[in-house]
Amino acid sequence: MVDTRVTLSGLTLDNPVIPASGTFGYGYEFAELYDINILGSFSFKGTTREPRYGNPLPRIAECPAGMINSVGLQNPGIDAVISQELPRMREVFHKPVIANISGFSVEEYVECCAKIEKEDCVGLIEVNVSCPNVHNGGMSFGVSPESAALVTREVRRVTKKPIYIKLSPNVTDIVSIAAACEQAGADGISLINTLLGMRIDLRTRRPVIANKMGGFSGSAIFPVAVRMVYQVAEAVSVPVIGMGGVSSARDVIEMMLAGATAVQVGAANLVNPYACRDIINELPGVMESLGIHSLQEIIGGAH
Amino acid sequence: MNIRELYTIRENTPAARDVFRMRLEGNTAAFSRPGQFLNIALDGLFLRRPISIADYDESGVLIYYKVVGEGTRRMSGMTPGETLDVLTGLGNGFDVTKSGEHPLVVGGGVGAPPLYRLTRELLAAGKAPHVILGFNTAADVFLTAEFQAMGVPVTVATADGSAGVRGFVTDALRSAAIPYDYVYTCGPEPMLRALYGATDSSGQYSFEARMGCGFGACMGCSCKTKYGYKRICRDGPVLEKEEIVW
DSSP: OOBOOEEETTEEESSSEEEOTTSSTTSHHHHTTSOGGGSSOOBOOOBOSSOBOOSOSOOEEEETTEEEEOOOOOBOOHHHIIIIIHHHHHHHOOSOEEEEEEOSSHHHHHHHHHHHTTOTTEEEEEEETTSBOTTTTTOBGGGSHHHHHHHHHHHHTTOOSOEEEEOOSOSSOHHHHHHHHHHTTOSEEEEOOOEEEOOBOTTTOSBSSTTSOEEEESGGGHHHHHHHHHHHHHHOSSOEEEESSOOSHHHHHHHHHHTOSEEEEOTHHHHOTTHHHHHHHHHHHHHHHTTOSBGGGGTTTTO | OOOEEEEEEEEEEEEETTEEEEEEESOOTTOOSTTOEEEEEOTTOSSOEEEEEEEEETTEEEEEEEOOSHHHHHHHTOOTTOEEEEEEEESOOOOGGGOOSSEEEEEEGGGSHHHHHHHHHHHHTTOOOEEEEEESSGGGOOSHHHHHHTTOOEEEEETTSSSSEESOHHHHHHHHTOOOSEEEEESOHHHHHHHHHHOOSOEEEEOOOOOSSSSSSSOTTEEEETTEEEETTTTOSEEEGGGBOO
16 A cells, blocks of 8 residues: 655645646535545635636636636635635545735735634645736836845734745746745745736737736646646755646656655636546556555655 | 547538538537537647537437638548537526517528527427528528528528628518517627617527636636626637626
8 A cells, every 4th residue: 555645734634636726616516426425635825815707808728738727716806705615625635725815915915824824724835926916016016035025024914824825836946935935934935826927819919818928838838847846846845835837646746756755737628627637546546556655754765 | 527529520511601510429428408509620720729519418418610710721621420529518508588579580691500409398398489691792691591491490691692681680680670679680780780779579699708717716807797607618609698708
């Protein structure tokens, strides 16, 4: 028997497979298709202080081995998430969940994290610092070590739950940003968010996406993600959750060898709603074929 | 519940200019209403292709698709015996119980197929539908004989007048003075909008959208309605007239 368990900041997961935020809603759609309690955990839809509709349509563009989305953090806002979505989510998912929090100001991150702190079903907070800062000319919090550390430090004050900062790959030096978050009190690092991309319609000669640009995800970005997880894992001592183009059990193992303690699956859920179930089912067989007895032992094995 | 099925192509033949009729064999347990759709995976293309179903029974489904891009072009080259990975039973579909005795059924182009099953169910419910189908030109006309075979009145309109009434479906509606008390429609958005303005009865409008997943997870096709945001793929594609925001 192989052991698929991993431990993330004191939280033991049955396996490292976690659906990524924005590709799994609050779990109900998938709970109709299979028992989602087989998952290690899942990261729910990115949540902001106010309800958001998000960006105009079209929000989706296809790419070779991937897709671009510009949903724009559509969500009902933190209060509705707590009062309406989480009670419904708890009916179908009985393990600690990951709360994905976004903000357009430091105060917004703090307010959302303070509210989610009181929710027992939340085992871990994933703070998405890829959003633009409205008080700083729209520059993303995630593009500089200083602003990423500022968000980390301020949310640290209001929660005892483990905080994982989810980093954007659209930066010149992701390692220095990860290190700054660790120093500011992050319990872990989550990476990578989507890569900024664009497609242009040859007939209309206009960008396919109404908002022109969007986040590129899917198997095409897997090598970029593996590289960045490897670099960050080497530079920090806190756990790393690796993601970006993961779509098979072999990808999960590769991401863990790069240094990830747990692995998120994103776009793959959108083309195969059973992707996470299939990965979890194939994981033991792939481990056996590679002579892996315990997944915990292979974390960072490529370093 | 399993919604992912392997379907075997049993027929893939031209039905009009750039339009193909495809019969697929496989488990249809997830389908429950006319106006639902399936989402087809194609080798080498990341996203699935959502196609509405014209009809289904225990053994399979019938679809019509128009070649508009790489995915549908590839589908048009497939042959009987080949298999397709499909997500089945997607979308809310039409509700036949809400109509009065005389529903008007209006389709534009490849918006016509989902109305085929709908019309059959309206007839089975004892209603007397009148069908209007609009196309650009005579070469694009398809499915009219199948509708006529059900014994319902069918009015055809073409934009250039090369078949049926000259003009749009709204011109056909005016010229024929068809009595109706409810509207079911599927077609390009400008047609839906024109019909919305040209009719005063309630109805159900089926929308098209560029989708990510097709089952409600990604919010890629979320639209504003009078009663909040709805995902075209999951809460639609059929919206009630009263909730539509143009």
